[in-house]
Amino acid sequence: MTKIFDVLRGLYVRGPRVLRAAASPLAALLPPGMKFGRTYADWRARIDRAAHDPQFAHEQHIASLRALLAKAHRGSPFYRAMIDDAFGAGFDAASFTLDDLRRLPVIDKRCLLQAGEAAFAVPRGQLDRVVTNGSNAEQPFAFFLDKDRSPREMSFVYDVWSRAGYCERSARASLLGFRLPGNEAATHTWDPALRELRLAVYPMTTEDVVTYLDEIDRRQIRFIRGYPSAIELLCRGMRRIGRTPKLSIRGILPISEPLHDHQRALISDVLGDVSFAVFYGLSEKVAFAAEVPGENGLYEFNPLYGVTELLDNDGRPVTEVGAEGRIVGTGFLSTGMPFIRYDTGDFGTLVERPTPQNGQRLRIRALAPRRKPHFLISACGQRIVSVNMTPKDPALFHGIAEFQYYQDTPGEVAIRYILDREGSLADIERLHAYLSQQCRGSLNFRHEAVSRIACGSGGKRAFIDQRLDVLRYGSSHG
Template sequence: MIRRYANYIRKNIIRLPNFINYFILNINQNPTMIYGIDYQRYKKYLNKSDTTFNSELHLLNVVNSAIQTVPYYRRLYRGMTFKDINQFSKCFGFIDKDIVMINMKDFISDKVKIADYDFGTTGGTSGKPLQLIAPKTRYIIEFATIHSIWERIGYKFNVRAVIRNHRLPKRVIYKINPLMREVIFDGFRLNDNYFQDVYKTIRRLNIAFIHCYPSVAYEFSVYLLKNRLDVSFIKAFLCSSENIFDYQLDLVQNRLGIRFFNFYGHSEKLVLAGFCAKSDLYHIEPTYGYFELVDTEGNGIKQVGDIGEIVGTSFHNPGMPLIRYRTGDFAEYVGDICPVCHRRVPVIKNIMGRWRGDRIFNRDGSFVTTTALNLHDELYSVIYGLQYVQKEKGILQILIIKSPLYNSMHEEILYKHYKDKLNKDTKIEIKYVDELIKQPNGKFLLLISKISSTN
């Protein structure tokens, strides 16, 4: 009964008037009050485990337990005990979203107490959503780990502005969630008029951290830069859930001077990573899940600069352990020690979420990837937004948001750039827009394609 009322309050407290929630927000200074003593204990555990945690030993314990309790693994590995990481790498097979969807019930442990678990789904932006179960107490590990990552750049349970996937009534500028210490803005009303309201609010409330998608951080930064607004009080954009592009990092960090701090995770909750405090390299958090980076043959990547697929194993979901799950996300291998801060964890960069090589097709079926179409820095400096739209082979529409410095010469350079990269008979159409196209969940895709690679 108490839990039911607590859940109701958490879900509905945002409905209270802002002046009441602002009062509660200022009282709520200690995360332990909201997340409980277990959160505090886990934060301490994370600090102690930073250099002592044995992820390989933890992985083997998860694997051997799963063989005993999970029908899918028991069917494949009955009678086997995995004793070292080499045996695991050679003998334990990979799974993916399709395998889990087909065998959903067989991935649930015999020992699960279903009352202790929540049902959920992945986002489904790349197809049919995957159904999952996760412990009701999962938020303790989730928030404790994410907050620890954010603390690298000075976050201490600060009030955050949130501009992600919330929709607010037209006349409402923001709502307050005092429990999460969030000032929530409309993620689907991104224009200069609304950005003016957002800026005035975060300036008045002295909000130093903005939690948003990378594309929103970029668009808001463009507004701040072109209006020459004071940003000295903003410490960082806390970003996730989208691919990051060099021109976004350049504008936000180099030209505007705000830290662009990204972290990586996914709905399956297998791997969590965040930027290094001193660089844009990702540190894999070892206590969260087991991380592998593999090539197309499933072999582990250990050559610096090679790109592989991120494979994860859950450490905190005994009810539905996903072992060697291919995420569909790719990244570049950097090493097992951070070359900047020297922390001993797996280090990667250039994460490409759900990336299979975004393809733009010529009329004859040949293609180039969006990476091959990257522009030179001088072009990125005169545009405020770029997006590709392809509805049929041989025709590419390029959406451009111009800066005041953009002129006809830049248009000529763009046409030449794309014609040099694509076949001569591919039609290039540049369209100037005020806003780029967002997905229903508020996320940005560089390429919106209606073409199947199998066509």
């Protein structure tokens, strides 16, 4: 029965607007314990215990890995062949170790697409089909996740959000969509069940910002969730009209995009002393990391969510602190279509290796997703991490409403920009000069006025519109 309700909770969150509209009034009357369910509560307790008990975290990590391998070997022809090829016909998941995991090959999207339903460890009817958006010359990727995953997934997300004071009873404003699905003319809508005020990212005119603030005040909202680029736009709008919410915003809950230092600085400058609850996750549910409190840009991977490896170009574990590697994940959250040693295409720099003593918690910096890379490419083919040269001082952005880097040639970068009402050419020239000085001649900048910074279909606005394949170029610096 618990599993059935978990499926229904996921159906509400991910279901069509008509279904949510019909169910929302009733769901809003439920107390948080019933709304989130026993699975969610149990996982929150496990996550909390693991955070304070490294031995428990280590034991759960190994037990979950063994359970995953047993399920994959038993139910998936694709993984059974892979495991038998590595370990022989006498494979015993009960004695499987982290060292054994490295005997299996690293797989990618192409492998899983070729495997098709042979990668499933459960019947197709127990799974949801999910399709990621293609970007940066990547094709969309279709895969399958457990229907009952939502309470488990939200337990990890709410654990991170709780660090900013957010709880199951909190209301939030959400900036997630270019427009509101099913109601293109609307700029905002309220979901009473989730206590969520949904705000359209585009066009976000001055009038829209006034309306959004009115709604935030009316509902006494103190948390803002959404794409960092969209939250940045909202804060720029607040600055433009000289108004902020009547109740101070307590927490910013960024999702789906990297949070850049200049965005963090701008949001803090507009909203004051606000907490940022930042996490890294993937649509495929193979890895989950939270930013370490007080350590901007330092991420710690949760061992209850999966095994996360950092591998060099030859597929060996990165062991040197400060060395870069690619992130390979083995996920525990959704196991109906297992992801075992899955190459995410993302990068990171090693800070601390996972060990039994630290509860198998890998720590990395310079986390850069390939889908929206942080990297610019110099003329000599080196990757330059953009956050190392982007100004943190909000004053350097005076007069600039929006900007974005665009690159399709190594060493050449266009700064696409939109000035605000008080801006002038001198403002973009000031930013241009700063960037040229920071990169010491490794990049040639030009500035290009545009009428709009393009967003993706979901409202995401890439900080770098990178048209080069960053995997072809060398390690990052800057």
